Each structure stands twice: as C-alpha cells, then as structure tokens.
Amino acid sequence: MLDVDLHVHTNKSPCGLHSLLEILGLARDLGMSMLAITDHDVGNGHGIRVLSYRFPKEWQGVHVLAGIEFSILDGGKIKLPGSVKIDELDICLAGFHPESRTIRDNRVKCTDDLEAVLNNYPFIDIISHPTLTGFDLEHERCAKILARHGVAIEVNNSSLRYEKEKKENLLSLLKHCISFRVPVAINSDAHTAVELGQDEMTLPLIKQAAVPAELIVNSSVDQALAFIDKRRANKKKS
Numbered sequence: 726m727l728d729v730d731l732h733v734h735t736n737k738s739p740c741g742l743h744s745l746l747e748i749l750g751l752a753r754d755l756g757m758s759m760l761a762i763t764d765h766d767v768g769n770g771h772g773i774r775v776l777s778y779r780f781p782k783e784w785q786g787v788h789v790l791a792g793i794e795f796s797i798l799d800g801g802k803i804k805l806p807g808s809v810k811i812d813e814l815d816i817c818l819a820g821f822h823p824e825s826r827t828i829r830d831n832r833v834k835c836t837d838d839l840e841a842v843l844n845n846y847p848f849i850d851i852i853s854h855p856t857l858t859g860f861d862l863e864h865e866r867c868a869k870i871l872a873r874h875g876v877a878i879e880v881n882n883s884s885l886r887y888e889k890e891k892k893e894n895l896l897s898l899l900k901h902c903i904s905f906r907v908p909v910a911i912n913s914d915a916h917t918a919v920e921l922g923q924d925e926m927t928l929p930l931i932k933q934a935a936v937p938a939e940l941i942v943n944s945s946v947d948q949a950l951a952f953i954d955k956r957r958a959n960k961k962k963s
C-alpha cells in the first residue's frame with residue numbers, strides 16, 4: 726500500500742468512478758497520508774480550479790494535493806483547460822493517451838513530442854505510464870531528456886495491472902533513468918476504489934530494477950513535499 730499516491734482520478738475525469746470525498750474517505754480508511762488528485766485535462770477544468778482554489782490542503786488527516794494529468798498531443802502540445810491556473814497547482818502529470826493521439830507506434834516521434842512538451846511546458850513534473858503500448862519511447866534518450874528537466878518518470882500500478890505497459894519495456898527505461906539519476910514516482914493511477922494506493926505490480930518491479938531509495942519522490946510525505954517545492958518555481962513560468 727502506498728502512503729503517498731501522486732496520481733488519482735475522481736469522477737471529474739470521464740473515466741473516474743468516485744467523488745472527491747469518497748476517494749479521500751477511502752484514503753483515510755486505508756491509512757494513507759497524501760493524495761494528489763490528478764483529473765484529466767477535459768472540458769473547462771472548473772473542478773480542478775475549485776480544488777486548487779477553495780478546497781483545504783488537508784481533509785480528515787489526509788494531505789490533498791491539487792493536480793492535473795495532461796495528454797501529450799501530436800507535435801508535443803497540451804490542452805490547458807480555460808479555468809485552470811497552473812500556479813495554483815501542486816503537481817502536473819503528462820502522458821500519452823490513445824484517444825488524444827494520431828501518431829503512434831513510432832518511438833522517435835513519441836520521444837520528439839515528449840521533448841517538445843517538456844521544453845514548451847516547464848510546469849510538468851511527472852511523465853505518467855511512460856511505456857504505454859503504442860507509445861513506447863527511445864529509452865536512453867527519454868532518460869536524458871527527463872534528467873535535463875528534473876522531471877520524474879512514473880511506475881504506474883494500473884497500467885501494469887491491466888497490461889497497458891509491458892514490464893520489460895518499463896524495466897529497460899528504468900535502467901537508463903537510474904543511470905541518469907531521474908526521479909521516480911510510484912503511483913496507483915486509481916480510477917476506482919479497488920485501485921487506490923495499490924502497489925502489487927510496482928513494488929516487485931521497483932525491487933527488480935533496484936531503484937535507489939533517494940530517487941523515489943513519494944516514499945514519504947516529506948519527500949513528496951520536497952519534490953513539489955523544488956518544482957514550484959516552474960509553475961510560475963506558465
């Protein structure tokens with residue numbers, strides 16, 4: 726069980742089942758300390774804005790981080806929902822999603838787009854499910870790009886559980902990320918109650934890849950806050 730989970734969806738995402746209070750209540754019952762609510766970049770983003778602007782940073786003992794998950798579009802662009810204010814957010818994820826791309830099965834172009842997105846949008850902190858089938862990357866080049874930007878790579882429990890990422894691809898990418906000292910985030914990407922904080926797929930993989938403890942950004946609340954603090958100045962550049 727994760728204590729800090731930096732990738733969680735509510736029903737403000739088209740694919741999320743539960744309300745914010747249901748998710749936070751469950752996190753409290755599971756004994757989790759911190760959640761980042763990272764709904765998708767759909768619509769006008771009113772829900773994301775209200776969370777970042779009007780919701781407390783702690784709810785029934787659970788630290789609440791306001792975040793978003795962007796889709797990396799063709800050409801290395803993202804869509805910023807009109808209501809969202811980046812400098813109010815604690816954490817920004819970006820990842821490839823099949824419904825938001827026409828370019829796929831092309832490692833070079835996907836890595837070009839990853840590089841462009843990080844050059845264009847310095848407020849992105851974590852690349853979610855980085856080896857999604859159809860959107861795998863050039864692993865060594867990806868690790869160098871992430872290291873240059875101080876952006877974390879994600880090990881995503883849901884995409885491994887539902888076989889949207891292949892273990893061997895993620896292990897290969899992680900090997901390069903470790904050698905370039907890229908930060909690593911271990912997240913559930915929960916869309917349902919049974920997925921929240923789960924790490925049955927990520928835990929053995931982190932062990933197998935021998936990820937050094939100091940590279941993991943969310944093994945404690947303090948580590949997560951330190952990572953967020955370090956990245957804070959980039960939110961102001963938006």
Ligand SMILES: [Zn+2]
Pocket residue numbers: 794820821822853854
């Ligand atoms: Zn995603």
Ligand SMILES: [Zn+2]
Pocket residue numbers: 732734794853914
């Ligand atoms: Zn997600």
